[in-house]
Amino acid sequence: MNKALRDKKAILFFILPAALLFTLVLFGPILYAGYISLCDWNALSKPKFIGLKNFKALFTKDDVFLTSLKNSIFFMIFSLVTQQIIGLILAAILSGLRYGKNVYKNIIYLPCVLSSAALGLLFSFILKPNMGLNQLLAIFGIQGPNWLMSVNGYIPLTMWVIGVVALWIYVGTTMMLYMAGIAGIDKSLLEAAYIDGAGKTKTFWHVTLPLLKPMARTTISLTCIGSLKFFDLVYNMTQGGPNNKTQTMATWLYFEGFSYFKYGYASAISIVLLIMCLLVTFIINRCISVKDFEN
Amino acid sequence: MKSKALSILLSVSMVAAALTGCSVSTDTGETTPSTDGAGTETGTDTTGSTENKTETTDTSTASADEEEITWVFWDDLEASTDQMTQLYAQTVERFNAEDNGYHVNVITTNLEEYDSKVNALIAAGDTPDLLICNPGPNADVYVDAGVVQPLNQYLDADPEWRDSFAGGMFDRVTYGSDIYGIPTNFAAACCFYNTEMFEAAGISEVPSDMEGFLDACAKLKEAGYTPLTCSASTAWCLSMIAGYCMNREGVDTEALNAGTAHWTDENCVKGVEDLVAISKFFQDTYLGDSNDDATAHFYNEEAAILIQGSWCIAQMNGNSATIEDKCGVFSFPSVDGSIGDMIVKTDNVLMSATTEHPEACVAFLKMLTDETAQKATAEQAGKIPVTKVEVDTSKAPKQFGYVSDLLANLTGTIGFYNESLVSVEAGDTFDNNMVSIVMGDETIEEGLQNIEDFYKENAWQ
């Protein structure tokens, strides 16, 4: 077995096609973006090398970037906490359902299969000051706030609102992955626990949960990276406004590059984003150690 | 499961429709006006729109011996309901049908991805022969990079064409002595008002000075109307009013850009104070309303005044059957009642510096500005022609006539603020800080200081 698994030719056969394609089409341009991040470039004339100036400007002069950094980190933490907890609970409940499991699962997963741009547009309608949600609240005599234009506080209300919409959309993915994880658990382990007299909750806590660790690592990584890169919803709901208070790193990068023709600067933001993602992944891998399953 | 759920939903809503006795319309909104009973849907019927609807844009490829040029445009020529876009589509069709040995291929995008597309094409060395562009910092970028070429030689070669343009048309696309763009139409920002509401509020004359304007707003409010509709979430809508206020207080953008005036100067402060005073009369929901919402408040007759570019004429008339007869137009008031500058915006077509078919490009530019196209610009799209053509105002939307009357008495024009400042980013900085000031997130001094700081950092070096 071991010998077969160490077969160099086989390793190359499995990995090389994907690696080649990835290197040529994606990693090459990423490297190029890395170089561009050290340049002053408007995409129309030749890049001009300026060293680390872009990075220095990002952290010392650009207040909007610092806001976007704060917002992106907020999104990451908010999404992580809410999507993990709710996704896991939903997965646990739905997995145990006898009837209607698939109906509920499919409904909750539905937004994941829709374009987030369209959903952003949808919610920008629902959250308009005189429409939808506020009309509903008015029935109960509550004057709803201006959901998408509130900027007070360290984390403005608008950010929380976008966070909740993101939860609404993406919790389905987390739930789905956990359901797949739960389905993959050896039923005999659970039965053994029941025989030992453990209740449902206890079994879940002591048997199911530890076995879901690898899946947790996957979903946590996906959520973190996804929310750091968060673009569509913010762009379609607020365009980063009012006054750049809801910019995230990805939207700010977009504005700098594509509206203001500062591609070098935009690339610098994407490099910071990349480094943050790598850092987060590293931390996740450190914190959730997954033992080799063969043992 | 999902499909089942959806089909159930669909059928439920259909049944609900049947139960509530709703009728079903298959009107595509293409041929207007509609005849449905509920009368919710009627459109403009600007003359000529019916025949243009039946034509389709010719996207066929050129025959072998034709010179092909490409033009990048920021809207879809066929699906768009924008009257101006439809007019461009007709001109393209006319150009390709004509036996001139040329063929223009239009690459369409939407406005949002337009710059991305153009920049990618340029970076890849596939600069399109012609591109449409806003004046100001957007065009500056292309001119500075040498991507586009001056058009003086082509204009000079055909004095008749050159002289057909109305005075001052090239001002905003001239760099030094070089003209870099051909304007194809322009729009002016005016105050559209609901004459019925003005009458009901007892306002006999449209206001010409700031005091009178605020007075009129107060009267409208007393009479129970929403005086003004505006959008702050589409920042440029608010900043257009801000631009007017600044202009009326004597702020000079060129001096600001050159660094000889400052954003913290007294006249800037005054301008923003006027803006804040006006903003008290906006509809309650202006912060969250988009541009489309704000315009809808006006044509649905919920608000009395809309300050907007004249492109909204077609949009208003297209969505409301009654607004054309009730809508009057006046100039944004000045401080002392004199006639102030008008904010205008042109669409411009620039020509690639590396084009291999300059004659074909020029032929197309000429067609965009020929009599047929320019007449239709007014009569069909309600925008203002750039050449001195005779417009049959009876064919054009009524509001067009009012706007041209205002323009006839005009002393000067200025650009949109976000197109008159040093860069696109500077324009956005201005827009954003105006929004923050109006919504109370920043004081006037803080907001202006922010713009001043931006200029110190990015412009005055």
Added chain:
Amino acid sequence: MKKITIPKVIIYIVLTIIAVLYVAPLVWIVLVSFKTNAEVFSNPFGLPKVWQLGNYIFAWTKGKLGIALWNSVFVCVFTLAVSLLLGAMAAFGIARMRFKLSGATLTYFMIGMMVPVHCVLIPLFVMFSKMKITTPLFEIRFTNSLIGIIIPYITFALPMTIFILVGFFRSMPGELFEAACIDGCSIYKIFFSIALPLSKTGIFVTGMMSFVNTWNELLVSMVFISDPEKKTLPVTLTYFVGPYATNYVQMFAAIVIAVIPTIVVYSIFSNQIVEGLTAGAVKG
């Protein structure tokens, strides 16, 4: 049959409330798509006064949704087939084969998930516009052709596919492979006839995610494709956003049309996943 208990009833009530929260906004999209533009603003949340089927007719004909739909299907099928195959192979290699750099390889691929598409767009476009394969019979261009967007889509889909599938392959019991090995199976056969079928659930989940991403991708498609006959669905949806005003109703009609294939694909595969889940459960 167990008795109906109160906690169970509560669970069902809560789930139903959640389901309503999910379905209601989507119903709204459908309703809006039957209204007129003026009605969207004056009566955004009621039933349409007149059901404007014309919106759909307009969207379908003027938006050229037919050809766009076909292009999108073509692009998606290709992208999914290739990215799932290559991704599964690489994931198997990383998860199961023993070599020093397996961890590093995974991280390398994951970098692809960490960079927003905007920052690679222009370098990618420049590179693709310079590439051309010329043969005596035909010429393949990489811009303004469907191939030119399929290749980036496959590559964008790879990192996530690999990342998720690595998890699935790692969680498979090793005894299974050992037994096969003892039976004389080659490593290739183990992959294609044991590992691949067993990871059905994972392939479904990643396939669905890649499908959604590809189906909805706008920016690359917008920048790479100029020919109206080759545009994909998300691009045509933007047709209804004009420079000065948005044609909401027809855009929503187009969105509804665009969503239907997604739901069809999902329904087809969701039966697969039910089988996949039970199969996984039985084998453990």
